[in-house]
Amino acid sequence: LPEEFQLALPVMNQIERAGFEAYFVGGSVRDVLLGHKIHDVDIATSAFPAEIKAIFPRTIDIGIAHGTVLVLQHDEQYEVTTFRTESTYQDFRRPDQVEFVRSLTEDLKRRDFTINAFALKDDGEIVDLFDGLIDLQEHVLRAVGNPHERFHEDALRMMRGLRFVSQLGFSFENETFDAINENHALLEKISVERIYVEFDKLLLGKFRNQAVRFLVETECYLYCPGLRHYGEALLRFADLKPLIFTTSKQAWTVLVEQMGIGQNLIRPFLKKWKASNELIQKVQALHWGLKIRQEKPLTNWEIYQLGLKNSLAVEELVTFYNLTPDLEKIKNQYEALPIKQLRDLAINGNDLLQSIDLKPGKWLKEILGQLEYQVVTKDLKNDSKVLLDKAQELLQAGDDK
Ligand code: ATP
Ligand code: MG
Structure with a gap:
């Protein structure tokens, strides 16, 4: 034992x-x-x-x-x-x-x-x-007893089967496969939460591509939230390199990207799946970064906005798009950032209010944002005097317009 x-x-x-x-x-x-x-x-x-x-x-x-x-x-x-x-x-x-x-x-x-x-x-x-x-x-997945009856009892078992294909690389025994084929519509009765658990595991499995092909072939995908019109996209997704996703956020990001779901439609799509806000925010960030990274390496400003973890997660994904990831470069870029977050800026809103004779307003956030950008891009030194002078200058320029 x-x-x-x-x-x-x-x-x-x-x-x-x-x-x-x-x-x-x-x-x-x-x-x-x-x-x-x-x-x-x-x-x-x-x-x-x-x-x-x-x-x-x-x-x-x-x-x-x-x-x-x-x-x-x-x-x-x-x-x-x-x-x-x-x-x-x-x-x-x-x-x-x-x-x-x-x-x-x-x-x-x-x-x-x-x-x-x-x-x-x-x-x-x-x-x-x-x-x-x-x-x-x-390496066979065979329902215990009569597969028709078993999937009628609990239709989730069909999704579980697809999930085990992904995790184990097994194939369905013929009658079991036929029963999934015939009964896929029963998934309609299953709660999104239960389907989500299995689909998420399916995305993370080593044999994901085969499982996604079966998902499409058996038409189970028709009863997964938001996938109904995406059979072809799913097959493209199943043709990606057979690399294992290390995190759910990466898996869902590539899925969304392959489906051609735009940045603004990520939230509604993942809401259909009842995904957590945490996952939604991460997928939004990764997708944003991935779209940029597909065109060119991430800039310091983009890495700053994503943070180290998400930047590395994006970089890892470029392998799927026939690019070579350079994680060391990302780490070095991040390390070299003069500030890692707004809090690290040498001045804050209060400092600005004290040295500038204006009532709090929209200008405050705008000026801070410009200073933040220029410090990250190294156009400005992260020094309170330098930043306050620059703030005066920016306000002046704004007034002159
Ligand atoms: P994992 O390694 O992911 O935990 P598992 O096979 O242990 O996989 P569980 O969901 O933990 O899956 O369930 C434990 C066991 O309970 C299964 O191995 C199976 O025997 C049984 N089981 C779970 N869900 C179902 C179901 N919907 N219908 C029939 N049996 C089920
Ligand atoms: Mg278990």
């Missing part, structure tokens, strides 16, 4: 000593079998949530309705979820209520793909009811 599982063994064993079954399940078992790094260890158990809470002194209810209790032990935390079925599906969406059961088999049957339906015992034995090990070896 890998270290992450070893660490969790005491939790498993405590559940077993109380007379219940416990197994490692879900993505971590899949990833261990693939030799990939694992992030979170999930435990499934025949014990009901109240029974888990009776066993462990420190627990947090993080999803009691779905049977999940967080067990805290030795600075670690483990999601312990009761075996359950999700038999009462309505509207092609995940049910709000689930039924707890004592049977591992029932629990594994409700999982999406065979490679996600393993259970691993504390002695290392793998429970593989659906021949997931063969699929794992053959």
